[in-house]
Amino acid sequence: MAQPDSEGTTKDRDLVQYEVRDGVAYLTLTAPPANCYTHEMMRELDEAILKARFDPDVHVLVLTGLGEKFFCAGADINMLKSSDPYFKYNFCLHANETLNRLEHTPKLVLAALNGHTVGGGLEIAMAADLRIAKKDAGKVGLPEVTLGVLPGTGGTQRVARLVGKSRAIDLMVTGRLLSFEEGLDLGLVNNILDGDDFMGQIHDFAKQFCPPNMAAKAVGRIKRAVQSGAEVPFESGLAIERELQQQLFQSEDAREGLNAYIEKRKPVFKGG
DSSP states (O other), rough: OOOEEESSOOSSSSEEEEEEEEEEEEEEEEETTTTBOOHHHHHHHHOOOHHHTOOOOOEEEEEEEEEEEEOOOOOOHHHHHHHHHHHHHHHEEEHHHHHHHHSSSSSSEEEESSSSSEHHHHHHTTSSSEEEEEEEEEEEEOGGGGOOOTTTTTTTHHHHHOOOHHHHHHHHHHOEEEEEHHHHTTTTTSOOOSSOOOOHHHHHHHHTTSTTTTTTHHHHHHHHHHHTTSSSSSSHHHHHHHHHHHHHHTTTHHHHHHHHHHHOOOOOOOOO
């Protein structure tokens, strides 16, 4: 049954599908054909991130798009054409808060780029920890300049941190789109998978960071130390590292890992 959303329209489906399998939470952007996001989709994404963050049975998050052509083509243009500058400012503010929450969630986040990942779509993907693309499936880029605006959902800041200031400026002021292979060379993409079963490969990749294969809490704290520590002075980053390490020393998985090493056996982690 269609439900009214906060903007007075109706929707026949969730805009962010949520599913958990084998300790992996899948957050799928669902607005075909291009999975463009609206304020309502960002609200649902925010809720899904919080749900996964506080679920003790979830160890890895995978963010992807519905279909095979687009991960996400960015913000819905019709929404951005609104004449209300207050709405657009607050939309960008809320989207930034959502992506910051994704970036600082103490669990590994993978962006599975199943198709074109451009504009705001790339801004979402850059808030993930790793970006894994399907071979020959699409392009990446930040072409907002062609609309007379800039990448305003954290794009200017995250792309500079990923590829360096000069390359980031070049990418944004030209608005050019790159193949996934070019994105890999530049540092926007971490890995490219070849084969028909892309999401099956993504699932296998994600499961390696879940118990019993890996100490998921340690993986999450490594991610948090890097993401949070990179934004503060070096000494403050070291303090964050020490605090997270102390938390891990008190964990069940740390005891298991140390005992397994001494006993010369493979550890069996439980995520605690």
